[in-house]
Amino acid sequence: MWSSLPSFVAVYPEILLVVVASIMALIDRWVKLKDVFAWITVATSLLALIMVFAVEGAVFGNSYAADTYGLFFKMIFLLVLIMVTLLSPGYNRMVGIHFGEYYALLMFAVTGMMLMASSKDLILLFLGLELMSLSVYVLAGLLYSDLRSLEGAMKYFLLGAFSSAFLLLAITFLYGLTGTTYIDVIAKKVFYPGLADNTALLLSAALFAVAFGFKVALVPFHMWSPDAYEGAPTSVTAFMAVGPKAAGFAAMGRVFVEALYNARVDWVEFLVPLALVTMFVGAILSLVQTNIKRLLAYSSITNAGYAVLGIIAASQEGMAATMLYLLLYLFMTTGAFGVVTLFRQKDFLGEEIADYQGLSKTHPWVALVMLIFLFSLVGIPPTAGFIGKFFVFKAAYQAGHHLLVIGAVLASAIAAYPYLRIVMLMYMKEPEKDLAVNVTPYVFAGLLISVVGVLVLGVYPEPVINFARACCAGLIP
Numbered sequence: 001m002w003s004s005l006p007s008f009v010a011v012y013p014e015i016l017l018v019v020v021a022s023i024m025a026l027i028d029r030w031v032k033l034k035d036v037f038a039w040i041t042v043a044t045s046l047l048a049l050i051m052v053f054a055v056e057g058a059v060f061g062n063s064y065a066a067d068t069y070g071l072f073f074k075m076i077f078l079l080v081l082i083m084v085t086l087l088s089p090g091y092n093r094m095v096g097i098h099f100g101e102y103y104a105l106l107m108f109a110v111t112g113m114m115l116m117a118s119s120k121d122l123i124l125l126f127l128g129l130e131l132m133s134l135s136v137y138v139l140a141g142l143l144y145s146d147l148r149s150l151e152g153a154m155k156y157f158l159l160g161a162f163s164s165a166f167l168l169l170a171i172t173f174l175y176g177l178t179g180t181t182y183i184d185v186i187a188k189k190v191f192y193p194g195l196a197d198n199t200a201l202l203l204s205a206a207l208f209a210v211a212f213g214f215k216v217a218l219v220p221f222h223m224w225s226p227d228a229y230e231g232a233p234t235s236v237t238a239f240m241a242v243g244p245k246a247a248g249f250a251a252m253g254r255v256f257v258e259a260l261y262n263a264r265v266d267w268v269e270f271l272v273p274l275a276l277v278t279m280f281v282g283a284i285l286s287l288v289q290t291n292i293k294r295l296l297a298y299s300s301i302t303n304a305g306y307a308v309l310g311i312i313a314a315s316q317e318g319m320a321a322t323m324l325y326l327l328l329y330l331f332m333t334t335g336a337f338g339v340v341t342l343f344r345q346k347d348f349l350g351e352e353i354a355d356y357q358g359l360s361k362t363h364p365w366v367a368l369v370m371l372i373f374l375f376s377l378v379g380i381p382p383t384a385g386f387i388g389k390f391f392v393f394k395a396a397y398q399a400g401h402h403l404l405v406i407g408a409v410l411a412s413a414i415a416a417y418p419y420l421r422i423v424m425l426m427y428m429k430e431p432e433k434d435l436a437v438n439v440t441p442y443v444f445a446g447l448l449i450s451v452v453g454v455l456v457l458g459v460y461p462e463p464v465i466n467f468a469r470a471c472c473a474g475l476i477p
Contacts, residue, residue, distance in 0.1 A: 041081065079330060086449075174186060371423060
């Protein structure tokens, strides 16, 4: 009897996260030392990461596959979970959200992301997206005594609901055309004569672009992003800036590059203007920001424009470049938000760009760490940001999108100004006040990992890009 039961080895990492998260949420009221939850989360994430590399196979009627493509993205999600957990304890104690449910919600969100990355069925992909989204909505509004947090969470929730409706409508059109929601079967049926040029198929692709555009904050679907980033706890903002964005691109790879590959000539036509507008709007609006969290929000919008270049390339090299970019973006973005958490005090937010004036004289090591992350966001070698942009620009150029790459370079030049302005304030201005720095062993470890990731991968990215190429080798039909 037992031998006839299906094997769930492929979803052992997800089962582990769900079980541990549920237990943490249940026992929270009886645990006095809340740091225990951070230790458990890091340990569980490391164990899940090991399991991700160890398991393979498909379950639920082959609608969920533990393949190499999903493996790479799961590695990103679990690294995000580890990094954000390290940034959380000291900051969360300061703002009053240091409890077990916080870490449980992070783990539930990551479980949803992992479902999205390995889904071979559009319905399961939708379920994973909703699990991720609902968890992040709650995380964004945890500082409910702050009106900014409530406003940002409400905007995120309402616009996220719209994006879910668009996604369901896109799935409906695709199901009506192909008679299936299985990605592998859809990829084969799109090859049928006439179907690739069908107007309903193009409408479905456009609806997918809108739905995923909301999730990764492509312009003009970015309206929730600055307010949600500013209002959410900074530790949550670091998570939102990387995790859901990477999950959105994982889903875009499944839908556009795998399922709709044969219709790429048409869907690329509306992704190209989206990418151009996203890069320039994010870069230009970042010029006038005075709040560093809003600045990093517009930075994430610009970076989404860069990352989508790999999708537009519609090739193995392009998808590998996007995957590499998201991994590198993880280190520089979580690191930058980690520095922001250092300055939070009970009566001081430490979120204004002017607060960083003269930082090199009051806290030189903090200024140096922030300098590394800012240079990486600009794309100055030998940091990881330069490598990430190089590969996505190269992939788009090789695919024939020369003008798009020229536009991306110009947008990158514009986006450099606000980062270099912070560097100027830190190193070329005298301090007007001596900021207190709240350094904990957790944050120190998180920043150390980020700095090492930014510098080492900026100098020697070859193993990672080769690994990304191998992971997405079977994606294109």
